[in-house]
Amino acid sequence: MLRTEAVQRSSWLSLVAAALVVFGVLLWAWLLATPTPAGRALSFSLLSGALFGVLLQRSRFCFFCITRDFFEQGDARGLLGLVTALVVGTLGYHALFGTFVPDPLSGRLPPDAHIGPLSWVLALGALVFGLGMAVSGSCISAHLYRLGEGSPVAPFALFGALLGFALGFMSWNRLYLLAIEQGPVIWLPGRLGYGGSLLLQLSLLAALAWLLARLGRPAEPEPPVSLGQALWRRRWPVHIGGILIGMLAVVSYLRVAPLGVTAELGSLSRTAASGLGLLPERLLGLDGFAGCATVVKQALLSNNGVFVAGLVLGAWVVALLSGDWQPRWPRLGEALRGLLGGVMLGYGAMLALGCTVGTLLSGIMAGAVSGWVFALFCVLGVWLGLQLRRWGGW
Amino acid sequence: MRCKSLFAVLLGTVFVVFQASRVLAGAADVLVSTAWLEENLDNPDLRIVEVSVNPGQFERAHIPGAVNFVWHTDLVDPVQRDIASAENFQKLLREAGISDGTTVILYGDTNNWFAAWGAWIFDVYAVPNVKLLDGGRAKWEDESRPMTNRVASYAPGNITLGERNEMIRARLSDVMAVVDGSDQAKLVDIRSPDEYSGRIFAPPGVQELAVRAGHIPGAVNVPWGEAVAADGTFKSADELRKVYAAVGIDGSEPVITYCRIGERSSHTWFALSKILGYEVRNYDGSWTEYGNTVGVPVVNLAGTVWGGK
Numbered sequence: 001m002l003r004t005e006a007v008q009r010s011s012w013l014s015l016v017a018a019a020l021v022v023f024g025v026l027l028w029a030w031l032l033a034t035p036t037p038a039g040r041a042l043s044f045s046l047l048s049g050a051l052f053g054v055l056l057q058r059s060r061f062c063f064f065c066i067t068r069d070f071f072e073q074g075d076a077r078g079l080l081g082l083v084t085a086l087v088v089g090t091l092g093y094h095a096l097f098g099t100f101v102p103d104p105l106s107g108r109l110p111p112d113a114h115i116g117p118l119s120w121v122l123a124l125g126a127l128v129f130g131l132g133m134a135v136s137g138s139c140i141s142a143h144l145y146r147l148g149e150g151s152p153v154a155p156f157a158l159f160g161a162l163l164g165f166a167l168g169f170m171s172w173n174r175l176y177l178l179a180i181e182q183g184p185v186i187w188l189p190g191r192l193g194y195g196g197s198l199l200l201q202l203s204l205l206a207a208l209a210w211l212l213a214r215l216g217r218p219a220e221p222e223p224p225v226s227l228g229q230a231l232w233r234r235r236w237p238v239h240i241g242g243i244l245i246g247m248l249a250v251v252s253y254l255r256v257a258p259l260g261v262t263a264e265l266g267s268l269s270r271t272a273a274s275g276l277g278l279l280p281e282r283l284l285g286l287d288g289f290a291g292c293a294t295v296v297k298q299a300l301l302s303n304n305g306v307f308v309a310g311l312v313l314g315a316w317v318v319a320l321l322s323g324d325w326q327p328r329w330p331r332l333g334e335a336l337r338g339l340l341g342g343v344m345l346g347y348g349a350m351l352a353l354g355c356t357v358g359t360l361l362s363g364i365m366a367g368a369v370s371g372w373v374f375a376l377f378c379v380l381g382v383w384l385g386l387q388l389r390r391w392g393g394w
Numbered sequence: 395m396r397c398k399s400l401f402a403v404l405l406g407t408v409f410v411v412f413q414a415s416r417v418l419a420g421a422a423d424v425l426v427s428t429a430w431l432e433e434n435l436d437n438p439d440l441r442i443v444e445v446s447v448n449p450g451q452f453e454r455a456h457i458p459g460a461v462n463f464v465w466h467t468d469l470v471d472p473v474q475r476d477i478a479s480a481e482n483f484q485k486l487l488r489e490a491g492i493s494d495g496t497t498v499i500l501y502g503d504t505n506n507w508f509a510a511w512g513a514w515i516f517d518v519y520a521v522p523n524v525k526l527l528d529g530g531r532a533k534w535e536d537e538s539r540p541m542t543n544r545v546a547s548y549a550p551g552n553i554t555l556g557e558r559n560e561m562i563r564a565r566l567s568d569v570m571a572v573v574d575g576s577d578q579a580k581l582v583d584i585r586s587p588d589e590y591s592g593r594i595f596a597p598p599g600v601q602e603l604a605v606r607a608g609h610i611p612g613a614v615n616v617p618w619g620e621a622v623a624a625d626g627t628f629k630s631a632d633e634l635r636k637v638y639a640a641v642g643i644d645g646s647e648p649v650i651t652y653c654r655i656g657e658r659s660s661h662t663w664f665a666l667s668k669i670l671g672y673e674v675r676n677y678d679g680s681w682t683e684y685g686n687t688v689g690v691p692v693v694n695l696a697g698t699v700w701g702g703k
Contacts, residue, residue, distance in 0.1 A: 037535050100453040102545045108464075111450025254543075282601060296599070 011323070018320040025050050025313050032306065041256050045303040048252050049310025050317075052259065053145055055248065057315040057324070059241020061085075062142035063356040064133040066238065067382045076216025081238025083209045088246025089365030090201045094194055096254055097366075104189035104197075112257050114291045114363040116353045116370035117183030121175045125168075126374040129348025129355060130381015134389060136160070136341020139356045140349060141261045143342075144308060148315030150327030153338035158265070160342020165262075165269035165294070167343070168350025169279050175351065176284045188367035197367045204372075232322050249365055256303050258366065260358030261311065262349045263304035266294030269346070291353030291363075333394070348381075424668040425528040425628065426499055432539050435459055441496050441548070445469070445512040446503040446531065447657075455541035457501065457527075457534060461490040461548070465508050465657070469515055477515050477678070484555045487521070491548025501527035501534070505626050507618070511660035513668075514676055517562055519555045526664065529627040536625070562667070564650045564675035566683055572650065573611050573691060579648040581613035582638075584662045585681065589654070590615040592694035595685075602655055604685025608694030610652070614641040618658050621665040631669055638666065645672040652677040652684070 025046065033043035055061065059081065066078025093113075100110040109115055116122060133139045136157040138146060143154040143161075188197035225234055249259045273279050274296055287295060319325040330338070349355040352374055354363070360378065363371025426434075434440055435458055442460040444452045452462040463469055468486055469478050478486065492498060498516065502509035506526055516524040527534065535541070571577035588594045592608035609615070620637050623629050629637070635644075643649060649672055653659040656678030667674035677684075684690060 035538065099543050099545055102547070111453040 014320040014323070014325065018317045021313055021317050021320070025310065025317075032301075041303055042301060042306055044255050046306040046310040048248060048256075049307035050314030051310075052245070052248060052307070053148060053311035053314025053316075054318050055241050055244050056141060056145040056311070057148060057318045058322070059236040059238050059244075061238065061241045061245060062145075063139045063360075063378075064137065064142060064382060067379060068134075068386060070212070070216065071383060071386055074215070074217035075219060076212040077219055078238045079212050080209060080216075081240075081242035083205050083212070084239045084242030085246040085249070085361065086364050087202065087205050088243055089249045089361070090198065090205070090367070092246065092250030093253065093365045094189070094198045094201075094367070096250065097189060097194060101189075104187070104194055107190065109185070109187055109190070109290065110366065112290055113187075113253070113366040113368070114258050114260065114354055114358050114371070115185055115187045115366055115368035116289060116291050116359060116363065117180050117185050118370055118373060119179040119183035121179050121351050122183070122353075122370055122373055123377045125348045125351030126359075126377035127348070127381040127384075128344050129352060129374075130378040130383075131385045131388075132164075132341045132344025132346075132348055132381075133356075133378075134341070134382050134385020135344060136338050140265070140345055141311070141355065141357045143345075144261060144311050145315035148312045148317075149319040149324050152328055152330030153334050156330065156335045156338030157342035157345065160339040160344075161262075161265055161346035161349070162269045162272070162342075164343040164346020164348070165266050165350045166273040166278060166346075168347045169270055169273055169283060169294075172286060172350070173280055173282075173284050176286070181285060186369040188369065201364070201367060232318075245361075246365075249362060253362070253365075258358065258362035260291075260304065260354055260362060261308055262355050262358055263294060264302055264308050265346070266350060267297050267302065267304075270294050271297040289353055291358060294350070337394070424525050424664075426525050427528055428534050428537055428539060431457070431499060431527055431534075439495065439497055440499060441490060441492050442499045442501070442527075443490065443509075443512065444502055444531070445500060445509045447508050448503055451503050451531070453543065455543050458540055458542045458544075459546045460501075461546065463490075463512060465511070469512060475679075477518060480519060480555050480558065483515070483519055484553065487553050487555075488551045491551045492553050493551040494553050495523075496551065496553070497523040497525065499525050499527055501530045503531045505532065505618075505622060505661065506530035507658045507661050510664040511657040514562070514660040514663055518558050518560075520557075520559050521553070521555070529625055532626050562663075562675055564652075564677040566677075566679050566687060568675065569610060569650060569652075569677055569679075569684065570690065579650050579675075580643050581610055582641075582643065582649060582651045582659075582662060582666075583609045583613040583615050583681075584618040584651060584653045584659050585609075585615070586617055587615060589681070592692075592696040592698050594698070595700070596654060600654070602682055604654075604682050605700050606685045606692050606694070607696070607698045607700065608685070608692045609681075610684055611691050611693050613652075613693075614643070616641060616662065618653070618661045621662055628665055628669060634665055634670055638670075643672075645670060648672075649674045650677050651675075652680040654681050656680040 029043045029046050032046060033039050061081065066082060069075040070079050097104065097110050101108050136143070137153055138157065140161055143157045147154040188200060192200060252259050270279070316325065352359050356378065359374045360371055363374065442457050443463055444456050444460045445463045445465055446452060463486065470476065471479060500509040500512045509526055509530060513524055513526055568577070572579045572581060583590050586597065589597065590609045595603050595607045616638065621629060621634060649666055651659040651662045651666070651674060656676065659680060660676055663674050663676040666672045
């Protein structure tokens with residue numbers, strides 16, 4: 001009886017807290033929305049970040065978890081959800097590109113799309129990022145939404161990512177001259193036209209879906225629940241999350257920029273490391289690449305900064321409502337693994353000019369070969385990391 | 395006596411009105427307002443061209459019907475350091491549907507810096523009827539006027555370009571002639587005071603460097619921002635005249651404008667030549683050429699040494 005009362009009291013408290021956060025986000029969006037292009041973009045970024053956080057948290061759209069589920073339990077549902085997001089995003093991006101670059105064979109690239117140079121540095125970055133996911137237990141976007149769930153590991157992983165970015169900047173010039181500078185930037189519509197690119201991408205995604213469905217074990221059916229429970233208690237099916245995330249990605253690209261979560265982290269790290277005199281005066285060619293750009297901070301609020309803040313707040317709201325808000329103190333081992341994995345995440349994301357959201361999700365949707373290369377080596381990194389974890393017994 | 399005074403006042407008024415209308419007409423010939431452009435968006439004899447500094451601005455949204463000229467590739471020779479060749483520029487204009495009778499309205503971001511540079515290139519190729527949208531993209535956006543991301547396409551135009559008009563272009567040798575006193579001209583450095591004094595080599599965050607800091611001997615410093623009002627539109631002809639007269643530029647001698655790479659200085663070239671009617675050449679080699687040239691005299695007020703700590 002006492003226990004039921006305590007549960008009821010805590011759910012009321014969660015409801016009030018969630019309402020306050022929602023109010024706070026809306027108020028902030030209203031304050032940001034000055035009648036200028038910059039104000040409109042900031043306000044839109046905050047709200048779309050919050051929606052992204054809701055979708056990630058509710059559908060457990062965690063790149064590491066869904067890959068591990070497949071490797072360890074043969075559960076392909078999560079990865080099929082990711083493929084769904086890529087199909088929706090590919091269709092939407094290709095529909096939009098015609099207004100951005102009418103002739104894709106002209107040699108011009110669509111503005112801001114995450115199309116990076118191909119080289120072994122990209123493969124290395126993706127591999128290290130995948131390893132970092134396995135060591136820290138999440139990718140960067142999932143650590144951000146887990147921050148909204150009160151995860152004890154996420155703060156260490158995100159701090160580690162800042163350090164990793166700084167290490168990446170410190171090794172950038174050497175790697176740029178060794179490999180990145182000569183690396184071709186391949187945009188599929190630029191080689192095949194929009195029709196050809198769309199056909200190739202959808203065929204690849206269909207083949208991937210077929211392979212996943214064939215290799216995966218059928219999941220056990222879940223008992224039926226009420227609509228309210230399906231919305232707020234049970235995880236959303238990942239393919240629903242995938243469809244909604246694909247749509248959000250398209251709208252976000254149209255209005256402000258492709259989805260990405262590392263630009264602000266990278267900028268913070270670059271500004272700090274630069275201020276401490278750790279970085280060379282010029283990072284060769286870096287600012288000329290599209291992707292999760294990491295310019296030295298000029299203004300307190302950036303579009304990506306408020307997007308990330310919105311992501312954490314949005315995830316927090318739904319975590320409060322669904323009972324997933326469970327903060328606790330970290331154990332030493334967790335903190336160390338978070339920090340070490342975070343450094344690898346940051347280093348990998350810097351070398352690959354983005355992470356699972358920016359380079360993989362937004363990149364593949366845009367028809368960037370760099371997105372596919374990132375996906376391949378990132379999955380390889382996760383697999384290696386899982387072997388390491390088994391070997392280490394954690 | 396009263397009749398005479400009345401006549402004098404009348405004559406004076408007519409003279410003032412005539413002068414004012416001349417100035418206004420002069421400005422209107424080369425500038426259009428945002429309100430005027432919105433009313434004339436559907437005019438088939440008009441072609442709107444965006445030249446923005448920042449890539450992606452046009453693609454995100456632009457003035458309805460506008461075409462995009464990319465300054466990195468469309469307006470320059472992509473290999474040799476030079477403006478676009480006559481052949482390429484004519485092809486670009488024809489593809490944009492520009493014919494011999496078309497009026498071209500240029501606009502861009504960052505206070506029309508590169509749109510003004512575009513206007514200078516049109517002038518080098520002696521294309522008539524080219525105007526700037528006063529206040530550029532920023533003013534258009536601030537006033538919440540319509541934007542679109544749809545790309546317009548036009549039937550090819552038939553414009554034919556003549557020879558380059560090198561009279562509005564200064565080369566290093568022209569600048570050297572002024573420095574050594576064999577030619578008379580006023581040099582205007584439109585960069586920031588810190589670049590002019592030699593405290594810094596280039597603006598923060600910019601990678602194009604000269605290996606010497608400072609300015610060309612004899613140049614006066616009038617940063618480009620002095621030519622615009624708070625809303626980004628050009629100051630009135632009278633105000634502009636005062637700004638430049640204060641540093642000894644009154645149109646009595648030819649003027650040469652320069653900046654770091656020769657684009658922003660077009661903005662001041664536009665103000666001095668198109669609005670005030672002075673004889674002005676733009677030095678498109680600018681400080682990246684002069685500050686890297688061996689043996690030329692440099693004024694370095696700050697004494698900053700390249701490579702030194």
